[in-house]
Amino acid sequence: MNVHDRDLILSTLFGTSILYLTLSALSSNKLFPLLLVVFIAGNMIPRLRSFESLIGKLRSSTNSGINAAIIPTTSKPNSVFRQLPYQKREEIISAIKSLQLYATNNMKSADRRRRLFKMMSWRQQNLCKQAGYLEKLDIMDVLLKKNQLFLNEVVESSINAYEISFSDFDIIKNFVDSSSYRVIESLTHFNRDWNMDQSHDEFELGPVIKFIETQLSQVIPNADKPNTCIVVPGSGLGRIPYELARKGYGQVHSVEFSGLMYLFNQFVYSNKESSLANLEVYPYVHTNSNFESIADQSRSILIPQLQQPTNLSMHLEDFNTFELPDPGQCKNVVIVTAFFIDTAENLMDYLDSINSLVKPFRNSYWINIGPLKYGSAPKVELNMDELAHLRTALGWTDLTTINTLKQPISEGENGLYSYATDKHSLWQGYYGLTGWCSKK
Template sequence: MTTNPPDSDLLLLSLVSGAALYLVVGLVTPRGSPVPVLVAVFVFSNMLSRTTFFQTLVRKTRLAIDKREWALPWIALEPIGVFTENSAFAALPKLLQLELLQAISSLEDYASNSRKTNDRRRSLFRLMSWRQQKLCDEAGYSRKLKEIDASIGKNQAVFSAIADAAKKNYGISYKDSSAMIKQKATKSTSSSNYRVVESMGHFIRDWADSKETSPLVNYIFKHLDDIIPKDEVEKTCIIVPGSGLGRVAHEIASHQKYGAVHAVEFSGLMHCCNQFVYEAASKSKHVLVPYANSTSNYLTSDAQFREVEFPAATTKPSNLHLHLDDFCAFQVPEAQKYENVVIVSVFFIDTAENILDYFDQINQLSAPSRKSKTKNGYWINVGPLKYGSAARAELNGDEIAHIRKSMGWRDIDTTNTLESPEAINKNGLLPYITDEKSLWQGFYGVTMWCTAHKDNLRKRN
């Protein structure tokens, strides 16, 4: 396997090559011809584009454009509102402000949007003949539609509390939010009612029932304990990108007294829900009717309308930090304090539009370098490979393993649960936001690995 030479070597080679070609081409072209200069510039720029510095600059520039940070001044936006200088909301980039406000708006509009869907069911029901409607009503269909409305009201009470908590946490007033919500976010993950409904499944997965997350956490703990010596725990920083409602990050932060655990989530909706779990003012458990919005795949109404409690007054570990941020732009606060950096990606890498952007960022955050004090970088991954509709590269497990090695990673462990089901359970399949009382069940086989950067100060046999 070949690795890229350091930037200094590439720059020296480009200068020497450019100068040599300039002299050679100058001997065979007329005096005053621009060809020698053009050839030398072409060679130099081509070599410069291969440097890590240049590639990182291009990637960050593209990410900035994608985030609309530079484009926003040319978009017709209404006034955002006035926030105090120390407002957490004012400190966010424009795109994340939009994302957060879209999340709050979606949470507050859940009942309205959901009841519109239920009213459409009623309208479609009335298109049936009188005899057919009577048969359905005798079976309890109209009562079920009324129960859906009642359940929506119960859910809205929880979502309104989440929205209020987010406004308080970020210092957003009613006037400010009303002005901001008028903006149309071009890349919001929180602007649809579907996402709010989906969040109830995440509450259950993360905070009401641990059977979906415990196999993931067990694998992570096993390898964290293997790669981080006990006397280096407090010198270790762990980053959990795409942290969702935060159970995995919470368990990691509680497992050992790591120097810092950073949960990084781009979805304003998931971030607000994660924050709400730790709200000190919430002293009692909250009740959701998580399956009320769907009328598909249920054998009984009792199964559809069963209520689920999730704990609210969960104490947030002191070393856990929640960030509303784009992982590809995230920088570790006080990074110089940590000798070990571990990226823990869980059901995350296949969410990328460009999966190599994720890999580049993982390298940048964790690879040992002369400039940072990081001595050892590690990466633990657990998840499927289910790509979205706009992925620029849909890589399989073997291709990802090849790229890891090419980028300087040396695997400590690799496990495919289809081949080694005993790594997690009997059949190697993990449920994901699935309802055991539904006729539809969702399961994934997952690819798991623990890998160390080849430049780590601590070497393994």
């Protein structure tokens, strides 16, 4: 028993004992003090952290929606999962657990909204209710549960693909995910990567892919495509590698560090047989800020089911430790970094890793497009001029350089490009980008 629960129980026992003895002495109705004590004790139990933990586990089990019959109790020694390195196994299981806990965690936030709402006066609550606020919260609850249905599909697909058993979950016995922030972030990337409806200018990656393909066409002739290897680190949900693989390059390697992003990307190629409703996500139901209407907040994205190109290989890997499986098969290599280099804890490690990867090749190219929005604790934060100096110092020669604020990717654009931005929101996030194509 934890300290919080022990103190709460002792204080309740002491308080109710005093109350019972006092009321028994003052009241002629001997049943009333007993009923009051039982009522107080009953209200104390839900406040125990051990009780909350138990309810959370039960909800997780209920909401996961995973048919226990599909998961063997113990894994096969030679299962796909058991053949993976420990860190990859841990990342995959952590991702699966986060997916299972999504609805539980977000319904806690929904319950908190309702508790805060009830703190207003009756008149204030009634006015907001007439405006449709409670109806909106009910709609959000429904859509959160629909998101969980989709996540259950991803979990089931992943468990089957890796031959995961219940015993494999022991690798993360102390796993905690109380917010589902990483799952929510990954869901928003479906609109960035896999929104196939380009009629309303929703496809954020369009200009980025155009820049990459334009630079590739200038350095890799069509005849050399089969002899060219492309590496895309920080590939997210994988749209850029997918589009490049369709262009006929010999090898395209998608490298992603996040288990959640990786499993979502795999699911796009799972050819899951499911109802369309289960392959639909609602990425904007996690906040009530900056919306014009419920219709904007409840928009959905239909997840495509595609054939994985045969020349596309996917890697759950830290780019700094990634090695090409067979670099001798191609004579050209192109490293494509899109919205990636500013994610580094140590940008110099990324640069060293790029230089190491290109060593075996006759012709090496590096195409970059993205902002310079460094994280909270980077070891170095370089501006565009400093990066240009470093490229020269490391042996790269720039063939093309752009600052989209001065030279947009396409004529008529304003040079600002969004990243996981809801274009129907009152808040918009846009970046000017730095881009280059360099040869070594």
